[in-house]
Amino acid sequence: MVLECRLAHNMKSGPVRGICQGGPNSDQRIALGGRCRYNPPMVSKLPIGLLTAVAVQVACQAFKVVYYSVREKRLALSWFVSAGGMPSAHSAFVTALTVSVGLWEGFGSSVFAVACVFSVITIYDALRLRGAVEHHARILSMLIAKHPDVPAGIINTRLGHTFPQILAGVCTGGGLSVLAWWTLRHAQAL
Numbered sequence: 512m513v514l515e516c517r518l519a520h521n522m523k524s525g526p527v528r529g530i531c532q533g534g535p536n537s538d539q540r541i542a543l544g545g546r547c548r549y550n551p552p553m554v555s556k557l558p559i560g561l562l563t564a565v566a567v568q569v570a571c572q573a574f575k576v577v578y579y580s581v582r583e584k585r586l587a588l589s590w591f592v593s594a595g596g597m598p599s600a601h602s603a604f605v606t607a608l609t610v611s612v613g614l615w616e617g618f619g620s621s622v623f624a625v626a627c628v629f630s631v632i633t634i635y636d637a638l639r640l641r642g643a644v645e646h647h648a649r650i651l652s653m654l655i656a657k658h659p660d661v662p663a664g665i666i667n668t669r670l671g672h673t674f675p676q677i678l679a680g681v682c683t684g685g686g687l688s689v690l691a692w693w694t695l696r697h698a699q700a701l
Contacts (some may be wrong), residue, residue, distance in 0.1 A: 531571050545578035560688075561577045563606075563687070571683060573591065595645065597676045602672070602681050605629060606630060606685050607687060608652075608688075610689060614688070633640055642671030642673070
C-alpha cells in the first residue's frame with residue numbers, strides 16, 4: 512500500500528512517498544484509516560501524552576508551592592494539593608493532554624476531538640462552576656465568622672480559578688507539551 516506520508520526520521524516539511532508498514536507496537540509509521548501516522552513512543556507502557564500531562568500537572572502544583580510560599584512568606588505546602596491558584600493545573604493538564612494527542616495522533620483524529628471536548632468542559636468547569644462555588648464558599652466563610660455559634664467547620668475557599676489563572680494554565684500546558692514533543696522527536700532523530 513503506497514500512501515503519502517512523512518517518514519519519522521525525515522524532518523523535511525514536504526511529503527514523501529513511502530510504504531507504510533509496521534504493526535501497532537512498532538516505532539514505524541503505520542497505515543491507519545487510509546493515512547499514515549507516527550506511532551508515538553511508549554514509556555513504561557503508558558502513552559507519552561499521558562506522561563506529559565501528568566508531568567505538567569505536577570510542575571504546576573510545584574510552582575504553586577514556590578509562588579505562594581514566596582508570596583505568603585512561609586512554606587505553603589498545602590498549595591501542592593490545592594484545587595485553585597495560579598496557574599490552573601486543571602487547565603494545564605487537559606491542555607497538555609489535548610495538545611500531545613494532537614501532535615502525536617494528528618489534529619484530525621477522533622482521539623484529538625474527544626480530548627478537545629474533554630478539555631473545553633474541564634476548563635469551563637474550572638472557570639464558571641468552580642468559580643461560583645468558590646465565591647459562595649467565601650460568602651459562607653464570612654457569615655460563619657460573624658456567627659461563631661453556628662457549628663459549620665472550616666470551608667475550603669480555594670476551589671475555582673480566574674480567567675488569568677486559566678489562561679496561564681492553558682499556555683503552560685500547551686507550551687510544555689509542545690516542548691516535550693519537540694524534544695522527543697529530535698531525540699529520536701539522533
